[in-house]
Amino acid sequence: MLLAIDVGNTNLCFGIYDGGEMKGSFRLKTDPDRTSDEIGLFACDYFRRFGLDPEEVEDVIIASVVPTIMHTLANAMMKYFGREPIIIVDEAEAGLKLGVESDEHLGPDRSVACVAAMARYGAPCVVLDFGTATTLDALNAKGEYMGGCITAGVKVSADALSSKTSLLPRVELARPEKVLNTTAVGHIQAGVVLGYIGSIEYLVRLAKEELGAEDCKVIATGGLARMVADNTPVIDVVDRDLVLDGLRLIYEKKQAEQ
Template identity: 40%
Template sequence: MLLCIDTGNTNTVFSVWDGERFRALWRIATDHRRTADEYFVWLSTLMTLQKLDLNITDCIISATAPRVVFNLRVLCNRYFDTRPLVVGKPDCLLPVAPRVDQGTTVGPDRLVNTVGAFDRHGPDLIVVDFGTATTFDVVDTDGAYVGGVISPGVNLSLEALHMGAASLPHVDVTMPMKVIGTNTVACIQSGIFWGYIGLVQGIVEKIRQERGRAMKVIATGGLAPLFDQGFDLFDAIEDDLTMHGLRLIHDYNKEMAHG
C-alpha cells in the first residue's frame, strides 16, 4: 500500500492508497518537532482502528514546511522499510516540468495540485487552494504549472486582525447575509467573507484576461465549500485533489523507473 503525506503549514494529512482507492484519511497539526516514533504510534493506532494492515510498501511526501521532511523520512525508513519520494527533490519526476523563473522553488503542494487537476479536468485551469495561504495555480495547455498567485489564507487574515488590533476579537469565518455589519463580529465576518469572494472573482478574471482564453476554476481546501454558496466561482470543488496528485506522481515515478 502507498502512504501519501501532504504537509501544509497548518495541517498534515496522511492517506493510504490500496491500489484501487484511498482507504482512509487522517489529519494532524503540523509540528516539525514531532518525531518518527510519535508519528508511528499515532498512525499505527489509526490504521489498526480502521482494520488496515500495516503493510506500507511505498511512500510519497509533499512538504511545504521543509523541516518536517527529516522526521517523515525516518518514519518511512524505520517503520515501513521504504525510501519516500519527496516532491520537489531532483529524484522526484513530474509529468510536465513547471515553467517559472530560474531559481524559483514552487511550493510542492501547488505542483501536486496542478498534476491532480490536469488529470481530471484537462488543460487551461486555475486551481484555487484555501489553505494557510489562498493560492491560485495556473495550468497551461500541456499541464505545466506556469505560475500563479499567493494571498493570505482566510484563517491567517482573521488571526492577523485579532493580533494587530486591540479591540478586534478572534472570529470564525461564516457567510454573512448582509455586507454592512452592525456589530464588530459581523463587520469582520463581512470583510473576510465578501473580501475573499471579491478576491477570487477579481483574480480569476485577471488571469483569464492575461491568458486570453477560457479557463476552468477548480477549488480545493477546507474552506472551498464556504465560498461556493451560489456565487458560481468554481467549476468543481475537490477535497481530494492533493492526494490524487500525490498518487499520480508516485505512479509516474514508478513507471519511469521500471521503463
C-alpha cells in the same frame, strides 16, 4: 498499498491508496517538535483502527512545504512502515511542464496539485488551494504551467486582525447575510469573508484573461475550499484530495517508467 502524505503549514494529510482507490485519510497537526515515534504510532493506530495493515504499505510518497519536519517524518516512515519515502521537491520531480521561464522552482504542493488537476479535469485550468496561504496557479491548453500568485489565507487575515487590534474579537469564518452589519462580529465577517471571496473572484477573472481561456475550469482544494465555493460561481469543482491524488498519480507514473 501506497501512503501519500501532504505536509502543509497547518496539517499533515495522509492518504492510503490501494491501487487507484483511496481506502482512508486522516490528519495530524503539523508540529516540528513531534518525535518520529509520535508520528509513526499515530499513523499505525489509524491503520489498525480501520482494519488496515501497516505492513501492506509498499511505498510512501511525500510533498512538503515544511522542511523542519521532514527528517522526523522520514524517520517515522522508515521505522514504522519500513519504507524510505519518495520526496517530491519541485515541479521537475512532479513532472509538471513549464510554459514560462523562471529562476525559481514551484513548491511541491502546488506542482502536485497542478498535475492532478490536469489529469482529472483537463487543461486549461486554474487551481486554487485554500490553506494557511491561498495560492492560485494556471495551466494553459497544453498543460503547461503559466504562473500564479499567493495571498494570505482567510484565517490568517482574520487572526491578524484580532491580534493586532485591542477591541476586535476573533470570529467564526462564515458568510454574513449582508455587507452592512451592526455588530463587531458582523462587520469583521463581512470585511474578511466577503472581501476575501471578492478578491478570489477578481484574481480568477484576471488569470483567465491572461490565459486567454475564459471557459477554463477552476478547481479548488484545501480546508476552506467548500466555504468559498458555496458563495461564488467562479469555482467549478471542489476536490479536497487533489494533492494526495496527485501524489498517487506521480507515483504510478514513476513506477511505469522504471
